[in-house]
Structure formats: structure tokens, C-alpha cells
Amino acid sequence: MKNLIKDLMRSKAGLIGAILLLLIVFVAVFAPFLDLPDPTRGDLRARLAGPTWDGLFSPGAHPLGTDEVGRDILSRMIHGSRVTLLVATTAVVLGGIVGTALGIWAGYKGGLVDRVLMRLVDIQLAIPLMLLALLVVAALGPSLRNVVLVLALTSWIRYARIIRAQVLSLREREFVQSAHAIGASTMRIMFFHILPNVLTPALVVGTLELARIIIMDSALSFLGLGVQPPTPSWGRMLADGRVYISSAWWTVTFPGLAIVLTVLSVNLFGDWLRDYFDPKTRNKK
Amino acid sequence: LDITIAQTSAVNTLDPHASASVGLDLSVLSHIYPTLLLRAPDYSLQPSLATEWKAIDDLTWQFTLTPDATFANGEKLDAQTVAWNINRVTDADNPKRISSWFSQVESVNVISPTEFQIKTSSPYPALADQLSMFMLLPPEWAEANDPTSETISGFLYEISEYVPGDHITLKPNESYWGDESAKFDSVTFRVIPETASRIASLLAGEVDMINSVPASELARIDASDMASAGAVDSTRSVFIKFNTEKAPLDNKLFRQALNYAVDKDLIAEALFDGRANVSACQVMTPDYFGFNPDLTAYEYDPEKAKQLLEESGVDLSQPIEFELPSGQYLQGAEVTQAVAQMFEDVGVKTEIQSMEFGAYLDKYRKAHDLGRLSLLGQAWATIDADGLLTLFKPGNQYSYWNDATFDQHLIAGGSTTDQDSRLAAYKAATEVMCDEAPVVFLYAQPATYGVSSRVTYQPRGDDWMRAFDMMPAE
Amino acid sequence: MTQPNVLEAKNLMRSFGGGTGFFDRNKPVIHAINGVSFEIAEGETLGLVGESGSGKSTIGRAVLQLEKPDSGSVKFRGTELTTLSPPQLKPYRKHMQMIFQDPYSALNPRMKVGNFVAEPLVVHQVESGSALTDRVAELFQTVGLDPSFMSRYPHEFSGGQRQRINIARAIALNPAFIVADEPITALDVSIQAQIVNLFQDLQDQLGLAYLFIAHDLSMVRYLCSRVAVMLRGRIVELAPTEQIFADPRHPYTQSLLAAIPVPDPDRKHRPRIPFNVARNIPPRDAPMIEVSPGHYVLDQEIQ
Amino acid sequence: MLGFVLRRLGESLLAVWGVVTIVFFVTRILGDPAALLLPIGASAQDIDALRAQLGLDQPLMLQYVQFLVKAVQGDFGTSFQHGRDAMQVVLERLPATATLALTAIALGLVIGGIAGSIAALKRGKTIEFIVMTFALLGQATPVFWLGIMLILFFGVNLGWLPTGGYGTLSHLILPAFTLAVFVSASIARLLRSSMLEILQEDYIRTAKAKGLLRHTVFVWHVARNALIPVVTMTAILTGELLGGSVVTETVFSWPGIGRLIIQAIEAKDFPVIQAGITLIAVIFVLINFLVDLLYGVLDPRIRSAR
Amino acid sequence: MAPLLDIRNLTVEFDTPEGTVHAVNSLSYSVEAGETLGIVGESGSGKSVHILAMMGLLPMPPGRIVSGEAWFDGQNLMDMSDRELRAVRGGQIGMVFQDPMSSLNPVLTVGRQLREVLVRHTDLTGTKLRARMIELLEIVGIPHPEARLDQYPHEFSGGMRQRVMIAIGMACNPRLLVADEATTALDVTVQAQILDLVRQLKQDFGTTVLWITHDMGVVAELADTIQVMYGGRIMERGPVSPVFRTPHSAYTHGLLKSLPDEGARAQRRLYQINGSPPNMANPPKGDPFAPRNPYATERCLNEVPPLRDVGDVPGHKVAAWYDLPALLAQENEVAK
């Protein structure tokens, strides 16, 4: 842990990423305690008002402007960060658990299991997101939970593929044979020997996926299938504001910036994490 | 002059009988295929192939055609052709998509090459309006070719280029039979689905006409020297449909309370920049036959709403689902959210469920399982109360509302072609509907448009997008 | 040698490759081991030497049933192992262990070494709780490691220490027999001696039998009571150590022994005995003949 | 040779069959096209009649079997919306999609290749930070935001390029660039990390020890080995783009397959959905198959490991 | 005669998360033309690193050359530009690395990898080039060289791969051949063939050889001079025979003594050097071997001993504060 922090201090990009990320998470966590206008209620008369710094601290101020229903963009962005991060993190974790488990299983068992799983991945990749999303919505109805489900469904594949590749080389390692030699069961080997060794790559895929999923959320909203209004999420804000992009740039620019910043910080941090845990790119011991 | 018109989605089929989509397929095809009548921007019916038409009695219409009209391949455009076309659509073995337009048609009697009569099973006052949307194909050519992917001109323009999904370009039909000539050297229909891109193309001078512009963007377009923009009332009324088959929407006081709770003027003013007109407590706009000029909208009175809610005795603790077909109506999501907020102000909690339009229609038409509240915009192409109000008729699958008095008035209105008695019947019907409030009456959806300064345009509130309504700007 | 045999291998075969795939149509089948027989007595050390790629590691894995041989028999204290299913094998695994060539990749980098050493005890439910910890600490001491190292991760150890950890794990269940696959090749000279001494001590204390695979013939000579020489999947000569060093019969053995570098600058220019492997692949059906008591040589016409 | 190809093709066919089957049943869950195809006001009888006409009134399994039998012969039925052969409707859009996807991939490979190589070779230098930040921005920027910005700038303000549509080379530039930004960002990051790994390999040290010229080392030893993961990634991306990049197609009014399928899904035009997704699946599977073969060419170890 | 290679005061460090690793510490030595120098030593003692540093192949970062010169044939390699250095590498200085499995590029044919170096440093083309390639493979004892040229490394056995590496190293008849644990993974027969090969090379071309190994036997067979390293420093150095006979460094002494011989077998116990190698991130203050050295004095623990002449044999030097032969003699006395 100490090394981790020390190394982070030395990596410019990693440090920037970590600080930004911490900041974003901090804001998201403490959003309810901030004295912000209601993010789901607006004043129609003050619709699409531009950002203004006049009377910044007076109650009716909208420092980042208002959206198409007259809601405060700053407040929506801050509350949206909760939704966005929650959706993205749960989807990433869910997809991560399933994808990692299947990846380990396929990689370790090999043979038929592996081939079936990999073809399954092919199959899913050939089915468009929208169809997948519609299916989930048709089967389970529209809700935040199902948005998460759709996103997780698009995500497990990537874990499965990468983890599987990793496991293919891991299972040839001598410590796996050694576990065999002491009579450890397959389950034990997968759980105690393979899993801990793929957690890092899974973590790295996770950071990349987090970024991808935040963007996917906006694509889903673009297709009208994302988070339900009036709940704010960055993707939703971006999708809803896009018609006003040239007359009211602030409706999309701020949530867009939030996404870019988050994705950037997650990626910077993720890159560093990968470099840190990769014994090859990391300084040799 | 070459002009380009932007459409929001691509033409599906070139067969005018396989689509009822006025703003899309039919708009393009109406440049190529002749109709008996054309509807002008002011909704008056103008002669086209037919020079005269009249109702001889309650069940018989008579038409007179221009002599010597032909298709580009020389086929005659006569009464026989019209009869063949109507039969093609209503053919029991292979009905076409628009067959319901002619469900009341009993027979077509050809009297002479330029004269024929249509007999209907019940009075069909809107027949002429319906026929203004009905295009004619040359019978011999149609049997030998595939009209879904090929065309042959019988009107002002013919296709010179077709790139599926991207654009259709038309050029004047040299062999056109009429007197007037095409005003443009070419007319291109281009597909631009994304609103922001549509506006950008107009401002970049690439297209000459766009529609479906959010109201707040109109002023910006107007401000540029490339183009101007505006809006007129469309024939489509937007309202919040109640599923009165489910509690608490079966409660009249509750329904009225919701009508009082919504500040329609604010919505029209703020969301639509004042370009939308608040509905006069009915789902028809003034352009409809059967519009009731005596009705006025429910006032915005939250206090009264709260009082009515109290009287209604409805338990308000549970949120009510509020369905929103996404991307279907101009600024629909904004209106829904604004209304939901107003409902909440009087203590009615809602939960918005946005869904894809197809899924919504499935619930609406097939499963008959609409949510208790949903945003809906409806219009009737013939601009006649007879069509639009039928959608609320008891027993009709679209209704979700069961009112016997309303039913009686509608039956009365539909059983005659006498204008005055029809007007009286619809007046009574709309009064019932206003009071019973099966919907929250909102506004007439504005038909917004932007036009380049190279052309002038006569705006219209139905969905037609036609070069005929435009002129080169001098 | 009156000790009973702890292990008997008869006529083991194992081949690789020769698949049905697109690119390997003309890829030959590799007979990694091609009819190998030997036995090891309780408490004995059998050395296994030979050219690289001759199948030494494959034999090691095959006798431990880590890789099923294609045919042949492996008997552990009289029980046939090749026909047993994995669950049936489990009790036997208690008595047979392996030490791998590369001390780096043989340790799970994400497991505390204490847990790693404890794992066989856990798997076979021999010990648990504080008894387990005590036993692991004892094992650490046996192999000359400080028990306080138990909660560290492998990367914190040097190569020699890692090999000790592997050994601790291998002896945790008090096995009767250990396959040591080049256990010192990857180690530094000064550490090699430490590990070899440890092997000796363990044998003296626990009566272990070893199959000791190595390239370093002087170490084999020091450590083993008998030596088997392998060439292309076959044992070409098997004899008591001194016998083979004194009187190698197979030309390959002769060539091998002559090539051992001698750490004495005064004996630089020893004559080489050339041997062309490519032209002298040991035939599959040639029998072993006993040339003197316990000294077997492959009966092979050598050109 | 035949053995491998046949087995692999067999698996691919199975995958296509899986896709087709899933899509068939999924679309039927989604709803009733008859309700969508008829104008509002159509009666329940009209809807039922249309269902019968479209063959949707038959038992699902029967429909499925009929569909399969015809699909095998290349007949995916008549589009509900277009009234024409569904596969033909899809194939009409293929050139547009292919042009855009392949241009974007090519452009992305060039930009990403250069950026990734620079980043790997200049590790720790400021230039790496700059290049990688741009790559990250490329991945983090929502496509439609970038697309609309490009339209506004190059189409409206400068008037240099068309704001959308399909046809000439100038129509292609903006959408291809928009997609290429994403592609190149992915490629650059992948290439950087795989090159960094390769630069640590012993054989690179050998190459340097041979005194080879810098570009020989780079081209023949570093780049040649880094190609393998890039090929994998390129295949995935090409598959994704050929399957349609709905957002880009929408923003730039590009008449591609992605948008066609989305519209078909919205309209519940089953034959077009099925034809479109089958086509994508076939392309996808074909690309994967080719990539598998290509691996053998690129990496001799795989060739003999098979 | 001026030495062919003269390394002066070379110091190399690595920046690692654990701190600065002092891999090579003020290393100085020289090699005469035609000489064969065998370098042995603890793993991690800087054998590989100092060679890489000299050749400009050190990964930087994390590596860092703090100071030093490396004069090769009158030119300082450390001052050379990358371009000049590349002209020397592979041509005048041939190198062979340890790991035959990973030192060849897996996706290029063996022939291609051999050709590259010839094309770079010689004027051979066409059939002559090919003839030379075949000749080289023949020299290193690979049968059917024509066919083998078009094969990939994975189709070669470990021993054959290593022979290819050696062929590459000596392709341009280098003046200096540097082999870093070139035979560690091989069985002794193959190793012996390679050693013969190197001897042949020395004989034919007068090549100077720098041979790094763990195996004392190999050094004894091949080298003229032995250099023993520990903790990034030279512990002892001199002509092979005297060093083997009378080591002056306790570490050399320990290495030689821990080799198995008849006596050890009888005792069932090898002599072992206790303790473990120093952590170079935190090296001992004085003599790096002192903590494991039973003969260490107080001074050994605190002060780094310089390399001094032993006296009786020219060129035999040791870095030690103690006089090992004297101490051993004393021990013998006591034992008696």
C-alpha cells in the first residue's frame, strides 16, 4: 500500500487521475448535503437561461445555466454524478463478476466449454445494443435497475475475453500444476490460484469499462432508453440537451465536460494501475 | 432552381398504397403520382385530376376528370384507372395498408372515361378529403413492374436519382398533362434524422426546407440571413390521455382536478415560445370540421385542483405511472416533465416511464394496457371530427373511456351528411368530453419549419411537405 | 538394496502433437516418452539426466499423474495409479509431491507464502486452526526459513528462499516420494549447495525417496544412488551411480560424461566423445539388457 | 487444412444460427408490427387481417421453422415497411456502411498507429503525455457531441464540408473522422501498451545488440510483433463499425445499416431486423475467421500450435 | 600492448520502488586482445548490467549510468552517439544472451534474423550472403542448414536456438565476443560443443572473449583469466590456475569449496556459504560479502577494500582486507 502511494506520487498522470477521481466521488457522495436547487424541478419561465455569475450566492442563481425545463444545470450535474457513477459502477461490477467468472471457467476448462463461451461472445457482439436494451426493457420494464442490467450485459464480454486469455497462460504456470500435485480440486484452483492472479487485469478492464459505460449511458439515452426522466444522469442530460447545442451550448457542454473529465481521470488512473501491476512495464524488482 | 427538402426519416416504399405516412412517403410520391384532388395549405380542396366533385346524395359521390391525362408511359389516366386503383387497395385477397380509408366504399361506377361515381355503405362526408391523399398508379405498368421500388410519373415530377436511405431527387416530368409546370428544376428530398443536424444543414444553405424544429430554435434561425423560420398550428392536438378504466382515473373529479392543475398557457409560452395554442377544452383544432368555438380551456387553478382532489377522495400516496413515447412529439419529454411537476405541485405524484414509440403503440393498440397517464398527440388526416372523435368512442379500442352520452352524439354526427346537423352533434359531443375530461387538454402542436431565403413557403399545419407549397424567391 | 519399491513405472508412453489442425498437417507426433520403465526404492534417490527435451519433465509429471500417460503403468507402493480418477487419486497425492524447476513461477504470486505452504494440509484436512499455523511454522524451520516470513508474498523472497518455500510445501504432508524437476538449475552457485544439503537432511530425517532430474552431472553424482540417462524419450542406460561413472556403456552416456566441465584449469583439454543423436535415435522396441548387476543398457546397434 | 477450415466454419455457422435464433425470438417478444404498420384508427379486424397477411398468426415454432428454411435459401421475407425483399433493403445500405467503416478504420489505424508508436517510443517524455491525453480525450468525448461540433464548425461556420449525407468524398470526411477519432484512440492505447511490453522483450535487446538501424528494429521487431493484438482489436472494431455506428450515422445523416436496423426495430419490421442482423453476424463471424487465419500468418507459433 | 577493452570506474544504478539499487559500483577492469575473460559471481552481482551499460543497451529508465568510461579499441563507447554505437554493436562486438527461448524474435525466420546482422555490417549480397549464412549455421553445428534457414525459432530446440544466437554473435567475425550465460540452459554435451566452437573461433580469428557464467567448470575449461564478482564489485581476478589453486577472496574460496566432490559425498554434506545475497537497494557499508564471510574483520564490515595485487602471480588481484591463504593455513594448523 505504501509503495502504491509512493509510486502514484511519482506518476504525474496517475496522480492527476487519482485526485480528479477522488474529487468527483467526493462531490457525488456529498451531493445531498450541499445546498442545491432541486435537480428534478425547474422554473419553466427561466428555461434555457445561460450561465451567469451575477448574484452567485443568491438562491435563484444558476451559475451553469438552466436546462430545457428550467432546472439548474449545476445541481443536475452534481446529482447526476450520483446516478451516473452508481449506474456505471454497478454495471461494471456486475459485468465484471460474471465476465471474470466465465472467463476463468472457459480459460481453465478449455475445450468445449471454452469454444461454446467464445461463440456466445461472438453471438452477443453481433446483436445491436438497442435490441438488447429493448429486450430487457420489454421483459422487465423501464427502470434504473434495468439500465444497469443492459450495460452490464454489454460489459461481461470484454472481461470474459481478456480474463480468458490471461487464464490460458496462467494455467500453464507451475504453481497451478503444483496445486494439482497436492490434490487441490478444480474449484479450489480456480478460486484460490487463478482468481487472485486475474484480479488485477480485471481491475484494469474495470476502469476502462467504467469509462466506456458512462458514454454508453448517453448513447442509450440518445436512443431514448436510458435513465428515466426527470432523474438526472450525465448521459441523459447530454442526450436531452443536444437539440439546443447551438443555441444553448451549456446544456450539453457541462455534462459533456463532466463525462470527459471523469473518463479521463478513470483512464489515467487505470493506465497507471496497469503499469503498476504489470511486472514487465513496472520497474523490475 | 434546385431545392432540397429535409425529411426526418427515409422513404420506406415507393408504392403509394403501401404507406399512410403523409409527412414521409406520401409527400414525396405526391410529386410523382396524380391524385384526384389536392389539399391547399389552407386545407381547401383544389381540383387536380378531378375538375369537379360533388355528393349527389348521402351515399353517392360523383367525380369529373380532366380529359386526355396520361402517365409517362402513355397509359390513360381515366375513370377506369381510378376504379382499378381503388380496387387494388381494397382487394380482399391482398388488401393494401390504406384499405381502411375505403372500408365504407361500396362500389366505384365508371360512367364515362371522365366520369365516375363512388357509392358508400354509410354517409362518408370526408371521402373527398381522403381521396386527396390517394395516389393513382398506371394499371398495366403496375402489373408488369414492382411499384415498391420503381416509379413512373403521372404528375409534375419524376425520379431522377434514388439513393435509398439518403435522398431522392426529382426532375420535371416532360409529359405532364396539366397546364401549370414544375416550378423547380429539381427537388431533392434528403433524410436528416437529427434535429441539430437538420438546423445546421439549413443554416449552411444545403437544404431549403426543414420541419420539426424545437420552438426555441426558431428565433435563432430567423436571425440568420440564410433562412427564416416560423410555426403554424398543426392539426395535431397534444393531450394527456387518461386510462379511465383504471382507478383513480375513473373518478371524474380527479380528472377535472388534473385539468385545473396544469398551466397550459405557461407551457405554450415558455416551452413553445408562444408558438403553440392552448386547446379549447377539446382535442380538435379550429381547422377541424366540428370544432366547437364556444368551449374554453380549463383555467389554471391549483387551489381548485387541490379542492377537487380532496373531494374526489383519491388516495394520493402512490405515484401514478406517466407514459411518454420518446422522440415522437415535438418537445414531448419537456412537456411531460413540466406537467408532472405541475401535478406534483397539487399533490399528485407521478412516475415518468419513457418508452420507445413502438412499445407504446403496442400497449395502446394491441395489449390495451395503457398506463393511467400518457402523453399523446392525435390528428385526423381528413380534418374532420368524424375521424378524430371516433378515437374516443365507447367500444373503440383506442378509447379507454366509456361515456354513453358522448357515444350517442357521435352516432348522430356520423349518420348524416347534412353539415348543420353534424355540427350540432359534434358541439354536443365536445361539451360532454370537455366536462368529463377523459384527457388533460393541452395545446395544438405547432408545425414548425425553417426555410432558406432562396424560396418562399406557405406554411401548413398538416404533415404534407411539398414543393407545390413553395416558390422561388424573387 | 533390500528396501521395497516406493514407485514402479512400467513401459510409460506419452506423445504430443500430431493434431488434426490446419497448419499442423505435416507436424510429426512427438513421442516425448517412448516406453520407459524404472523403479525407486523407499528412501532412495534416482537421478535422471539426459539431453534437453528428452522427456525428463514429462516422466516426472506422468508418474505423479499430473499428466496421464498414454499407456503404461505407474504403481505407488503396489497400487496402480493410472486407472484412478482424480478423486480416487487424492489420498495418494498425500504421499507423492513435486518440486518444480523454476522457483519463481512455482509460487502463486498472489498468495501469502504461509498459506501456500499450508494449502496441502488444508486440502487434505490434516490440520486446522492454530495447529495448522504451528505446523507451518515448523515446516518453515525445517527448511531453514524464519517462521515470521509466513505472512509475506513471494516477490519478497530471493530465489533460494523461494525454492525452500516450495520444498516446505512439498514435504508438508510427509510424503514418501518427491519428484524434483531441476530444482537447482535456476539457482545461484552459493545457494545450490544450501538446497542440496537440505535435500540430504530431509532424506535422512524423513526417509524420502527422490526422482532427481538435473543437467548438472556432478551434482547428480553427489546426490544420487542410481542414475538413469535419457535420450529422445527412452532411458538408454540405468545403473548405480558409481558404476555408470566408472563404466558407461551406452555411447550417449559416454559422450555425456566426457562433456562434464571440470572445475580444474589444469584438466582443460579432455577428449570429447562425439555422439550424433540425430542418427542414433533409440528404437522403440529395443530391450534393456542387464550388463552387470543393476546396470542396464539399451540394446541398440550403434553405427 | 480442410479439417481446420471446416471445423472453424462449422462453429461460425453455429454462431450465426445462434444469433438468428435469438433475434427471431427476441423480436417476437418486442411486440406486434401490425399495430404499428396501420394508420391510427384502423380497427382490430384490420390489424388481425394484417397479422394474418404477414403470417404472424401462426404458431411461433412454425414461423421459426419456416423462417429458417427460407433463410437458408437466402430468403428473409418481404419487409413489412418497405414491401420489398428484406435482404435487398439491407444490402442497399451495405456500401454506405462499408465505405464509412473501412475509411474510419483505415484512418484510425494510421493515426492511432503513429500516435501509439510515438507514445511507446517516447515513454516518459512530454510528447507521450500529450499524445496519450489526446487519445484519452478521443475515447472520452461522446460521439454525437464531437459530430455536431464538427458539423457546426466545418459545415456551417466555414462552409468547407457538407453537414451530412452520402455521396461524394467530401461527405465522407467528417463522419469518417469522427469515428476515426474513437478508433485511433483505442488503437493508440492498445499499441502503446503492447509496444511497451515488446520493448522489454529479450529479442529486442538482441536486435539492438546486432547493431541494426533504428527503423529496422522498430519495423521488423517491435511493430511486427505488436501487430497481433492490433489485428484483434481492428477486427473487433471493424465488426462493430460494420454493424453500424448508429449515433454517427444519425448525426451525419449517413444511410448506413446501423440506422436501418434501429428503424426496423422501432417499426418492428421483423424481416429487415432478421436480414440485417444475420448479415452483420455473417460479416462478424467471417472477420473473426479471417483473423484466425491471419494469426497463423502473423505468428508462426500459432500456426503450429493448431 | 594496449587492452582491447578497458572499463573504468563504471557505476550503474536503478531506480526502483524499493529505492535506488546500486547494481554496479566503480567497476574497472581491462581485457587484452585475444584474451578470454571468464566472469563468475553471485546472481545480481552486476555481471549482466555492466555489459548492457557498456553496450548502451541498459533500459533507461529505470537504469542510470552514474559514471564510467568503456574504452574499446581506443574509443570510449560511453561517449559514442547512438549511431556510432550501432555500427560497433553486432559488427565489432558480438553478443550472445542467456535465454535462448526469448532472445530470438518468434515471428521472423531464423534465416532472416541471421541475415539482418550480415546485411548491416558486411557487404555480402545475394548468393554470397546466403552461402555465408549456411556456413555460419554449419559452423555452430546445425544439421541441414539450408532447410533450417526458413524455419522459425519455435521449431528449433533450446540448444539449437542457442547455437543460432552464437552464430549471430560471431557472424561478422567480431573482435570481441560477449557471452552472457550462453550455455546455462543446455545439457552438457551441447555445452561442450559450444565451448569447442568458441575455442575454434579464438584460434582462427584471435577473437577476444568475455564469458559470463555461473559454472566454475566452464570457466576452468575456457578462460585465461577469471574475474569473480559480488555486490557490483570485483572480489578477485587473475589467471585461472592460480585463482583456482589459491583463492585470496573468501567468496571465491566458498564457491570452489561448495562444488561437490568425493569428499563431500562421503560426508553427505556440501560446504555451503550461509546467508543470502545482499540487497543492493541497501548494500552493506563495507565489503559486500562481509556479512556472510566467516573470515571478515571489523574493517571488512565498515570499509570497502580496494583491489590489490596479491603479489606472487602477476595479474592476480583481490579485494579483501584479510589475508585468506594465511588464515586458511592457520585453520589447518589448528585442525591438526
Ligand SMILES: Nc1ncnc2c1ncn2[C@@H]1O[C@H](COP(=O)(O)OP(=O)(O)OP(=O)(O)O)[C@@H](O)[C@H]1O
Ligand atoms: N504440452 C506439450 N505439448 C507438446 N509438446 C510437449 C509438451 N510438453 C512437452 N513436450 C515435448 O515433449 C518433449 C519432452 O519434453 P520435456 O519437457 O519432458 O523435456 P525435458 O527432458 O524435461 O527437457 P528440459 O531438460 O529442457 O527440461 C519435448 O520435445 C517437448 O517439446
Ligand SMILES: Nc1ncnc2c1ncn2[C@@H]1O[C@H](COP(=O)(O)OP(=O)(O)OP(=O)(O)O)[C@@H](O)[C@H]1O
Ligand atoms: N531493470 C532493472 N530494474 C531494477 N533493477 C535491476 C534491473 N536490472 C537489473 N537490476 C538489478 O541490478 C543488479 C545487477 O543485476 P545483473 O542482472 O547484472 O545481475 P547478474 O550478475 O547478471 O545476475 P545473474 O547471474 O542472475 O544474471 C541486481 O541487483 C538487479 O536486481
Ligand SMILES: [Mg+2]
Ligand atoms: Mg524439463
Ligand SMILES: [Mg+2]
Ligand atoms: Mg545476468
Ligand code: NI
Ligand atoms: Ni445525388
